[in-house]
Amino acid sequence: MKLTKWLRLEFRLPWIVAIGSGSVERLPEILRGIGCGSVLVVTDATIRGLLGPRVEGLLAGSFKLGFVEVSTNHQPTLDKLHVEIPWAGYDCVLGLGGGRPVDVAKYLAHKSSKPFVSVPTSISHDGFASPIVALKDDSGNPLSLFTTPPRVVVVDLQIVSKAPRRLLASGVGDLVAKVTSVADARLAVRERGEEIPESSLRLAEAAASMVVDNIGEVSSWTERGLRLLVEAGLLAGMAMSVAGSSRPCSGSEHLFSHAVDKLYPGRGGLHGEQVGVGAVISAYLHGLDWRRIKGILRRAGAPTTVSGIGLSVEEAARALVEAPRLRERYTILHKLGLGEREALEVVAATVGSEE
Numbered sequence: 001m002k003l004t005k006w007l008r009l010e011f012r013l014p015w016i017v018a019i020g021s022g023s024v025e026r027l028p029e030i031l032r033g034i035g036c037g038s039v040l041v042v043t044d045a046t047i048r049g050l051l052g053p054r055v056e057g058l059l060a061g062s063f064k065l066g067f068v069e070v071s072t073n074h075q076p077t078l079d080k081l082h083v084e085i086p087w088a089g090y091d092c093v094l095g096l097g098g099g100r101p102v103d104v105a106k107y108l109a110h111k112s113s114k115p116f117v118s119v120p121t122s123i124s125h126d127g128f129a130s131p132i133v134a135l136k137d138d139s140g141n142p143l144s145l146f147t148t149p150p151r152v153v154v155v156d157l158q159i160v161s162k163a164p165r166r167l168l169a170s171g172v173g174d175l176v177a178k179v180t181s182v183a184d185a186r187l188a189v190r191e192r193g194e195e196i197p198e199s200s201l202r203l204a205e206a207a208a209s210m211v212v213d214n215i216g217e218v219s220s221w222t223e224r225g226l227r228l229l230v231e232a233g234l235l236a237g238m239a240m241s242v243a244g245s246s247r248p249c250s251g252s253e254h255l256f257s258h259a260v261d262k263l264y265p266g267r268g269g270l271h272g273e274q275v276g277v278g279a280v281i282s283a284y285l286h287g288l289d290w291r292r293i294k295g296i297l298r299r300a301g302a303p304t305t306v307s308g309i310g311l312s313v314e315e316a317a318r319a320l321v322e323a324p325r326l327r328e329r330y331t332i333l334h335k336l337g338l339g340e341r342e343a344l345e346v347v348a349a350t351v352g353s354e355e
């Protein structure tokens with residue numbers, strides 16, 4: 001039998017995952033276990049103020065520690081920063097913070113071939129356990145890079161429980177959106193013969209259903225609810241590792257969000273907020289139960305309308321028309337090729353108002 005190249009499946013996953021109340025206390029033992037004696041902590045000013053002393057208290061005695069505060073995800077700036085860091089003095093990179101510091105740490109770790117330790121302080125999107133890094137390129141356009149998944153993921157639920165609710169609701173948006181990203185991926189398998197590992201799609205589906213099936217608990221932000229949200233993010237990260245791309249977790253709803261970022265820079269909402277609204281539109285286009293997705297977002301306290309992400313119906317419709325032009329990856333938007341008028345109707349019917 002002749003094997004074609006797409007039948008090959010090869011991927012990396014995190015070695016150690018620790019999720020729980022007070023999990024951050026496990027860091028010294030875990031870091032020693034992976035042979036990391038000197039740690040570069042990548043964080044931002046806010047999180048350093050909040051958690052820096054605790055991390056220093058935990059690690060300073062037996063580890064060599066360095067701190068870098070980042071305020072941007074602009075790739076050329078990070079490439080300059082990468083050159084300035086004395087890498088020979090560090091064994092691993094620890095990303096401590098919300099979305100951005102973790103992404104930046106993942107990028108710096110990948111560039112310097114050091115193990116990456118992901119310590120998210122909120123779950124505002126699905127990146128904390130994934131190999132994907134979201135940056136801005138030279139012209140400020142969003143850039144998604146496939147790097148290396150974290151060697152270690154430590155999520156302290158006590159810390160995450162103190163994250164602003166808006167960030168966690170945004171995380172719900174990014175995770176429930178796997179309903180439509182998987183629908184897009186399956187469409188591409190059916191209609192374009194795209195080869196996507198089935199296991200990666202099952203993982204992404206499981207991530208979405210963990211949130212959907214448990215939305216009462218998740219949106220009351222109990223410890224169990226938060227753990228379910230974190231576990232869903234972990235499954236989504238694994239889905240992307242298995243697929244070798246963001247494909248299972250990023251479809252038309254993400255293209256809509258990227259188009260919003262591109263057309264209305266500095267406006268719009270958080271990533272997961274935009275993606276959630278995009279998922280309502282995509283679910284409608286796929287003939288799925290879009291009202292259910294809207295209901296999930298509402299319960300989590302995430303925006304369910306375009307005005308909730310700071311846009312008018314006309315502006316959102318323009319983004320919907322622009323979305324499929326941003327990437328060739330086949331989705332329902334590529335299939336339908338919506339014109340301005342159709343886009344307006346779709347946006348008004350689904351996310352134009354609360355109803």
Ligand SMILES: [Zn+2]
Binds near residue numbers: 126
């Ligand atoms: Zn996302």
